[in-house]
Amino acid sequence: MVAALIRRTPGTLASAVRLHRAAAAAPARFLSTHVTNAACEDNEPGFLGSVEHFYDRAADISGVSSKSLTGIKAVDSVLSVKFPVEIDPETHVIIEGYRAQHSRHRLPTKGGIRFSDEVDLQEVEALASLMTYKCAVVDVPFGGAKGGVKINPKKFTPAQLERITRRFTLELCQKNFIGPGIDVPAPDVGTGPREMSWIMDTYRQFNPQDVNAAGCVTGKPISQGGVRGRNEATGLGVYYGVREFLQFPEVQKMTGLDGEIAGKTVIVQGFGNVGYWAAKFFENNGAKIIGIGEHDVSAYDPNGLDIEAIFKHRAEKGTFRGFGNAEMLEDPIKIMERECDILIPAALERQIGLKNVKNIKAKIIGEAANGPITPAAHDYLVAQGKVVIPDLLLNAGGVTVSYFEWLKNLSHVRFGRMSRKWEEAGKSKLLTLVEQNAGRQLTPQERRAVIHGAEEHELVYSGLEDTMIGACEETRATAALKKTDFRTAALVNAIQKIATVTEQSGKMFI
Numbered sequence: 001m002v003a004a005l006i007r008r009t010p011g012t013l014a015s016a017v018r019l020h021r022a023a024a025a026a027p028a029r030f031l032s033t034h035v036t037n038a039a040c041e042d043n044e045p046g047f048l049g050s051v052e053h054f055y056d057r058a059a060d061i062s063g064v065s066s067k068s069l070t071g072i073k074a075v076d077s078v079l080s081v082k083f084p085v086e087i088d089p090e091t092h093v094i095i096e097g098y099r100a101q102h103s104r105h106r107l108p109t110k111g112g113i114r115f116s117d118e119v120d121l122q123e124v125e126a127l128a129s130l131m132t133y134k135c136a137v138v139d140v141p142f143g144g145a146k147g148g149v150k151i152n153p154k155k156f157t158p159a160q161l162e163r164i165t166r167r168f169t170l171e172l173c174q175k176n177f178i179g180p181g182i183d184v185p186a187p188d189v190g191t192g193p194r195e196m197s198w199i200m201d202t203y204r205q206f207n208p209q210d211v212n213a214a215g216c217v218t219g220k221p222i223s224q225g226g227v228r229g230r231n232e233a234t235g236l237g238v239y240y241g242v243r244e245f246l247q248f249p250e251v252q253k254m255t256g257l258d259g260e261i262a263g264k265t266v267i268v269q270g271f272g273n274v275g276y277w278a279a280k281f282f283e284n285n286g287a288k289i290i291g292i293g294e295h296d297v298s299a300y301d302p303n304g305l306d307i308e309a310i311f312k313h314r315a316e317k318g319t320f321r322g323f324g325n326a327e328m329l330e331d332p333i334k335i336m337e338r339e340c341d342i343l344i345p346a347a348l349e350r351q352i353g354l355k356n357v358k359n360i361k362a363k364i365i366g367e368a369a370n371g372p373i374t375p376a377a378h379d380y381l382v383a384q385g386k387v388v389i390p391d392l393l394l395n396a397g398g399v400t401v402s403y404f405e406w407l408k409n410l411s412h413v414r415f416g417r418m419s420r421k422w423e424e425a426g427k428s429k430l431l432t433l434v435e436q437n438a439g440r441q442l443t444p445q446e447r448r449a450v451i452h453g454a455e456e457h458e459l460v461y462s463g464l465e466d467t468m469i470g471a472c473e474e475t476r477a478t479a480a481l482k483k484t485d486f487r488t489a490a491l492v493n494a495i496q497k498i499a500t501v502t503e504q505s506g507k508m509f510i
């Protein structure tokens, strides 16, 4: 076994809604190995370069001292491991894995684990940095982290994937890179609730005394301490965020759109966890999903695609091909160039670059994926008067609800369990008084509608909605104050919040 642990010293720059049963029970999700540079010119920066570019621009106008800015930008710690896994009695393969903790100004650090054969250290560091800024934007009190295992999960059986996941978790345990107060992974591309269960179970084997062991990872199945609403959280947050932006008068002026979701045309690229749920929430609220992009083919129908029907079709046939009257685009990335009001890239990074940005016709581009737009493409879109709602704000619903799951695990009680009946009894008494004064009895249905105490998923949705409304409003206010775009504004807010925490904590070792 080869395992390398690199600790970087601070300051060293390293480079209304139903749960869909099939999606809820879905095992790992997969990222195609489709190139992430089909849309980009050779001279455009990679993912980490893009994150750093956006950071530098926001840092310049943040008003934060250069000393703090240098510290915030640096990736704190990187774990790089190689370990053998038995594929069959005759064969072992060596697997590469990474975990980057970008900032420990707040603990634990938090971020997904990705299974993809495109994983590399640069990507993991970029995603870890983005996690720090994202947590700050939505006031989730965590530092940022990210992990990756360099495999194509489609090439392994569930039993092999379990061995790989458990072996990687063992490395994390041995190197102190996991724990409810240290670093808490979550699902990302290529992983899901199943992998999170394996991670928690492995952590528990090595830490039997840790009563908070369930909080070592989020995105778990409900039976393993997961929280209701986590599965759809990122897509729901995307919907809430776009809905909020549509209501801002300046956005309406820039786009010529009214403030309603109903009637808007939407195209979604990527029909995995985030894309499926985002599409579902837009559809449920009256929008028309006219295009969905996937790695092999994209489906387009100007009359609107039925999300549940196309989901079922793809689940059965493995492709959109043959679905109803939809037009099939054999060059799938071209779906993003079709006319629409709202474009939601929800697949992977670097999907809009200098090669295709001039063809983008959407008025609002909501970044559900991490890093889907390169810096040059972003600036072009903004110069064209288009509204780009940035990833660190728009897809923060996942980490927000992960935070709720972690709180649930530390408190060892389901949200609402202690208060639901008490609230219902209080409201019932109040209604009786109202009925007496009004001289009329409410119908049983009217009564039920008013006294209904919140279920866990309703509390989660409400906490998420409140979080997204607050973060969108803060971003908008800073954009107006600094006369800048929404991405820079969100980053300015993040940088200022992180700087406040680090500066007010004192300087013990530097």
Ligand code: NAD
Pocket: 029, 030, 031, 032, 033, 034, 187, 188, 189, 190, 234, 269, 270, 271, 272, 273, 274, 275, 293, 294, 295, 296, 332, 333, 346, 347, 348, 349, 368, 369, 370, 395, 396, 398, 399
């Ligand atoms: P996923 O694996 O469930 O879905 C990704 C989908 O994109 C898959 O259906 C895949 O087939 C498709 N895809 C892959 N390559 C493509 C291509 N070239 N063109 C079109 N489609 C392609 O992953 P996910 O969890 O939905 O994550 C999607 C994005 O959202 C990633 O950037 C991820 O980092 C980001 N994100 C996810 C979460 C979360 O909670 N899952 C939270 C925040 C951000």
